[in-house]
Amino acid sequence: MTIFLYLGGFLCALLIILWGCSVFTNAIEWLGKRTSTTESAVGSIFAALGTTLPETAIPVSAFFLTTGAYKTDVGMGAILGAPFTESTLILPILAILLLVLSRYGRRPPTFKLNVLAVRTDLRCFLLAFSLGIACAFLPYRWLHLMGALFLIGLYVYYVIKKLSGQSGGELDPIPLIFARKTKLPSYGIILLQGVVGVTTLILGSQLFVYVADNLASTLEVSPLLLTLFIAPLATELPELANSVLWVRHRKDTLAISIITGAMVFQGTVPVAIGLVGTDWNLDAQALTPMVLALxxxxxxxxxxxxxxxxxxxxxxxxxxxxxxxxFSL
Known part of the structure; x- marks a missing residue:
């Protein structure tokens, strides 16, 4: 009975996190529309940022806002699980979908990409994640802090580069959730919705950390593995759904860039949080998914x-x- 309660708590926490994510992302899209930011830039940066908030909120709550015997492992699982799932499960699903669609004559059998944009994303991710792995072998706190600063700076550079080099059409978001009947909502209501979204994310992530900590203790399983697989499978569903739709409509750059853009964020900001919030002493169980994703x-x-x-x-x-x-576990 206790396990079912914990599983119900898991489900509630994930639903709260995903709702907060959708509210925040919707606000970000409207902020982009009000500030005349292009669809391409919002898709690769703001939309990707919105989809990565759940797995980012979980380690923040685990390291800084909650207590528990397994809170560090829960946070680390969320940090490492997202890029691992993106690179070794989400992208293969899109590739298989493309093969199926081409088999039935629905579209060509290759991805049509903005090669330079995707290569920029991949370069930033490879640099960031390589640094994260290297820091695991450097037992010096000051190097970890310097690494965290470098990763934050790298993401800022990435955002500036994307915004300065992007071009595309205007955004056409769905109506603002807090003002569905308003054609052009004010900055105030957009800001309010964004704050509510972030607050909901924090509350949901705190519940997730609490449940994961207690469930791991009850089942006597590794909380690192629990969050490494469970959290990303749930939090990446909206991103996967968007990408599947775009692949079907031959919008390959959008489908891939929301994933690669998210991976740049996942490889920089959450890893920086881990470098600051933990001793970043990674064992083989934690390093393996990092190396495989890389x-x-x-x-x-x-x-x-x-x-x-x-x-x-x-x-x-x-x-x-x-x-x-x-299967190796």
Whole structure:
């Protein structure tokens, strides 16, 4: 009975987090529309930021806002699980979808991408995650803090580069959730909705950390593995749904950039939070998904650099890393 209560708590926490994410993302989209930010920039930065908030809020709550015997492992699982899931499960799903659609004549069998934009995303992610792995072997607190500052600076550079180099059409978001009948909501109501969204995310993430901590203790399982697999599978669903829709409509750059843009954020800001909030002493269980994600994205980067496109079979092959890691546990 206790386990069912914890599972119900998990579900409630994830629903709260996802609702807060949707409210915040909707506010961000309207802020982009009011400030005349292009659709492309909002898609690769703001939308990606919105989809990464759940797995970012969880480690923040775990490291700084909650107490518990397993809070560090819960936070680390959320940090490492998102890029691992993106690179070895979400991208392969999109590749398989592309192969299926091309098999039935619905679209060409290759991704049509903005190669330079995707390569920029992958370069930033590879640099950031390589630094995160390197810091695990450097037991010096000051180096971890310097690494965290570098990662934050890298993401700021990435955002500036994207905003200065993006072009595209205007945003056409759904009506603002807090003002559905208003055609052009004010900055005040947009800000209010954004604050409510972030607050909801924090509350939901605190509940998630509490439940994960107690469930891990009850089941006597590793909370790192619990959040490494469970949290990303739930929090990446909206992102996957958007990407699937865009692949079906041949909007490959949008479908891929929301994922690669999210991975840049996941490889910088949450890792920086981990470097500051923990001693970043990673064992083999934590390092393995990091190395696998890095390897999967390195293959994608060099294939794109050398051949100028992605073959679906290449992306789908990354799923071997995901399921191989699961079966090895």
């Amino acid at each position: 390897l999967a994205m390195a293959v994608c980067y060099f294939h794109l650099k050398w051949y100028g496109h992605w073959r679906p079979w290449l992306l789908s092959g990354s799923a071997i890393f995901y399921f191989g890691f699961i």
